[in-house]
Amino acid sequence: MTKNRYQMTVAGLAQTLGMSAVDVASASAKTESGPIDKQPLAPANVKALLQARGVDYRFRTIAHINLRGGIGKTTASTSLALRAAHYGFQTCLLDLDPQGSASLAYDALPEPDDPIFYDVWSKPEDMLTPALRQVDDSLYLLPSSLENSMLDSAMANPGLQKNAVRNSLAVLQARGFDLAVIDCPPSLGTAVISTICAADIVVIPVWSDPFSLKGLELTVGEIQAICDTFGIPAPAIRVLYARYDRRERISERTLDYLRQHYADLLLPDIIRTSSEFSKALAKRQSVFASRRKNSAADDYDSYVRSLLNIKITPSKPEDLS
């Protein structure tokens, strides 16, 4: 396991969800001495607590796609997967980008003989689970390397493209995972087509650069075209403003543009520009590893809670006795 170590505490979860520390304390792993509100929380206990309060852990798949590179797909994927695991989702991140940036972020690049998606897609029943690396409590990774760029030639047949990612997800679901997160390359190759056929939600990260907005338009169009071609329902599409700098007028203008043209798709949660992302990446840590409060962790926490619908319904009166 990596230095992403889990940092959610009784007080942190209680504050984030607007619950009392007493309510949350029952989920404490009680592994450290000291005051109860500083105790770390085990994901399985958080899941039991939140499930009892109405949070839905039914299996789903969320992919980050934009035909433009460098705009936060990998940051969003690694942050979503890790934070979801903190909230008790048994999570698997499938790294499908031959660049392996998500694998690098988790400090889990594959060794030359380690299986990657290219090796497992045709026989996921046997190959997928042994290929997964555990990177944190409740968080697993299928790492990626350059060989995944050969998927395009290996999977030229549309029927294979339609089912390759789906078949792997079926294995994850059968193995008890709650969430699959897919980090995609910035292209319209086989991995992205197969992901579009399999995802429940496609999140398209954007920022103020015109190429990313063009990428947004193309990605939305392609999702519809691919689903029409295969005769399958399209996944839900969400747009994430993944790098917002309020000091720049262009950020404001871009936000206005998105509100005008993508009102139905735009997520209310916006990720602000922060140096925490590059600092965390340099240390192969996540933005959640720091005990210091920072906007990067706060913004991605809000994103994850709204995407996974982590809202707390008030306790029934009898629960308070």
Ligand SMILES: Nc1ncnc2c1ncn2[C@@H]1O[C@H](COP(=O)(O)OP(=O)(O)O)[C@@H](O)[C@H]1O
């Ligand atoms: N909100 C942000 N503020 C500052 N830097 C960011 C932000 N989001 C991402 N980055 C940085 O931008 C770079 C590209 O992000 P990445 O997630 O790798 O994009 P993609 O996967 O789309 O290529 C990385 O160095 C990452 O740390």
Ligand SMILES: [Mg+2]
């Ligand atoms: Mg990437």
